Amino acid sequence: MTPVEIAIVALAAGGVFFAVVAAVGVLRLPDLYTRSHAASKSDTLGAVLTLGAAALAFGTDVPTAKTVLLLLFMFLTNPTAAHAISRAAYDQGIEPWTTEEEGKP
Amino acid sequence: MSELSPLVSDVLVGAAGAFAVLAVVVLYRVARGPTMQDRVIAVNVIGSNTVVIIALLAAAFGEPGFLDVALIYALLNFLMSIAISKFTVERGGII
Amino acid sequence: MSGPPSARILVPVGESITLRNTVAYAVREAATRAEAEGAATVHFAYPVTGRVADQAGLEEPRALLERVEVWARDDLGDEADASNVAFETAVRAADEYLFSPADYARTLNEYAEEQGLDRVIIDPEYTPAGSAPMVQPLEYELERSGLTVEEAPVERPTRRARLVRGGGLAKFASVFGASYLFYLAIGGFAGTFDFVTGAFSAAVTAALLSQISLSDAPDTRTPVRLLRFLVYAPFLLWEIAKANVTMAYVVLHPSLPIDPKIERFEAAVWGDLPVMTLANSITLTPGTLTVDVIDREFHVHSLTRSSREDLLAGALERAVRFVYYGRDAMAIASPEERRAEVDDE
Numbered sequence: 001m002t003p004v005e006i007a008i009v010a011l012a013a014g015g016v017f018f019a020v021v022a023a024v025g026v027l028r029l030p031d032l033y034t035r036s037h038a039a040s041k042s043d044t045l046g047a048v049l050t051l052g053a054a055a056l057a058f059g060t061d062v063p064t065a066k067t068v069l070l071l072l073f074m075f076l077t078n079p080t081a082a083h084a085i086s087r088a089a090y091d092q093g094i095e096p097w098t099t100e101e102e103g104k105p
Numbered sequence: 106m107s108e109l110s111p112l113v114s115d116v117l118v119g120a121a122g123a124f125a126v127l128a129v130v131v132l133y134r135v136a137r138g139p140t141m142q143d144r145v146i147a148v149n150v151i152g153s154n155t156v157v158i159i160a161l162l163a164a165a166f167g168e169p170g171f172l173d174v175a176l177i178y179a180l181l182n183f184l185m186s187i188a189i190s191k192f193t194v195e196r197g198g199i200i
Numbered sequence: 201m202s203g204p205p206s207a208r209i210l211v212p213v214g215e216s217i218t219l220r221n222t223v224a225y226a227v228r229e230a231a232t233r234a235e236a237e238g239a240a241t242v243h244f245a246y247p248v249t250g251r252v253a254d255q256a257g258l259e260e261p262r263a264l265l266e267r268v269e270v271w272a273r274d275d276l277g278d279e280a281d282a283s284n285v286a287f288e289t290a291v292r293a294a295d296e297y298l299f300s301p302a303d304y305a306r307t308l309n310e311y312a313e314e315q316g317l318d319r320v321i322i323d324p325e326y327t328p329a330g331s332a333p334m335v336q337p338l339e340y341e342l343e344r345s346g347l348t349v350e351e352a353p354v355e356r357p358t359r360r361a362r363l364v365r366g367g368g369l370a371k372f373a374s375v376f377g378a379s380y381l382f383y384l385a386i387g388g389f390a391g392t393f394d395f396v397t398g399a400f401s402a403a404v405t406a407a408l409l410s411q412i413s414l415s416d417a418p419d420t421r422t423p424v425r426l427l428r429f430l431v432y433a434p435f436l437l438w439e440i441a442k443a444n445v446t447m448a449y450v451v452l453h454p455s456l457p458i459d460p461k462i463e464r465f466e467a468a469v470w471g472d473l474p475v476m477t478l479a480n481s482i483t484l485t486p487g488t489l490t491v492d493v494i495d496r497e498f499h500v501h502s503l504t505r506s507s508r509e510d511l512l513a514g515a516l517e518r519a520v521r522f523v524y525y526g527r528d529a530m531a532i533a534s535p536e537e538r539r540a541e542v543d544d545e
Contacts, residue, residue, distance in 0.1 A: 023130050
């Protein structure tokens with residue numbers, strides 16, 4: 001295996017790992033705000049790493065440029081979308097879930 | 106186009122498969138809710154997974170044309186989230 | 201203007217991006233006059249726009265005035281005749297509504313008469329009534345009542361967008377360039393046909409949308425900001441990497457160790473673009489998600505307590521200020537310190 005191939009495999013593996021984290025987070029976390037944490041961060045990184053792998057696999061050419069464009073786009077839009085959704089929820093007055101113990105320092 | 110070794114191509118297809126499985130798993134959150142925003146978040150995650158799947162398949166099969174599909178899908182996915190958030194908010198301006 | 205400028209100066213105070221520099225200018229002026237005449241006074245007056253029912257409503261003007269005084273003392277520290285310059289602050293018109301520039305002028309004028317002030321230094325970005333232009337009519341009204349009025353010669357870091365404004369060509373060029381590049385990237389830089397059709401569609405796009413998609417025309421500061429952004433990007437990437445390791449740990453931990461809470465704080469960044477950058481950066485970094493931004497008040501949902509502490513320590517905010525305003529702006533206190541200052545009252 002060439003170094004590039006190793007990098008591709010490593011990036012893809014990392015991407016899948018963070019996508020798993022995102023999926024588990026979306027299923028497991030208690031309310032929509034915490035879930036959108038998972039959606040905005042882990043999923044973005046998962047997607048970005050995997051797209052990086054795809055970009056490397058294309059070699060250096062127009063497709064790589066396109067993949068990088070896609071990557072940047074995901075990077076910008078995912079947090080924005082998460083923000084828009086949670087803001088909509090916040091405006092509707094959905095209270096965030098908190099741990100039971102109150103009155104922390 | 107560089108030629109990918111079969112192994113790398115397999116890895117990419119495998120990763121695409123993993124993303125597909127994750128998208129199906131996240132469908133549970135879409136079905137379950139409970140609020141509309143939960144569903145939107147889940148659909149958004151599925152959407153970005155789809156974009157990644159398309160890009161991975163494009164790389165694995167050496168079909169750069171798929172990338173345009175992925176780009177448009179990413180645009181639509183973002184628009185979907187923004188549009189739905191917008192519909193649920195009374196006051197103007199969402200971002 | 202006849203004779204030397206007076207040493208009794210009035211400065212109207214309101215939230216504005218150039219307030220800091222205006223204060224610095226007023227203090228410099230006062231110090232110069234103090235040298236010549238032996239003493240000088242600067243009054244900082246905050247005309248409150250709305251009617252204030254209770255003490256809570258006065259907190260914001262008071263906090264601002266206090267900040268102004270701290271700045272003023274700070275600036276004065278450099279001057280020789282520090283002891284000869286006096287500062288006063290006042291909140292005015294808390295019991296009435298101010299609608300027009302004339303109302304503001306009346307309030308300021310009353311105050312000037314009361315305190316025997318005859319020179320007004322106005323912050324060029326002074327817009328207490330929201331986005332309505334204020335400085336010119338205010339200057340006119342004040343001058344009519346016999347005060348000497350001058351605008352503080354400060355640089356304006358950003359400007360609120362009016363609906364239609366200049367810079368049309370620069371906007372057109374940047375939207376055109378961006379669309380053209382995008383078109384060519386999608387098309388794969390393939391031949392004359394693409395170059396021609398690309399130029400055509402980019403021109404149509406830019407003609408239709410350049411006034412909408414950019415609120416500020418790119419200017420000489422833009423390249424500098426882009427460069428600084430390149431410095432910022434690795435920092436942000438590092439923060440993102442940390443964020444995701446934390447997220448992965450928290451999410452995969454069997455007992456789900458989270459402690460979510462919504463935190464509100466007033467960010468020390470000004471203008472739409474910096475606020476947007478900060479909001480997006482916060483969303484991408486350790487366990488924090490910007491839920492809402494109202495003017496400059498950020499509502500940030502944080503997942504764990506440590507992420508909350510990181511947020512309030514303000515490293516990100518500082519970095520964003522660096523990108524937009526340069527290194528000097530990094531010295532502003534962190535949200536936590538600012539909050540402590542307010543609590544000390």
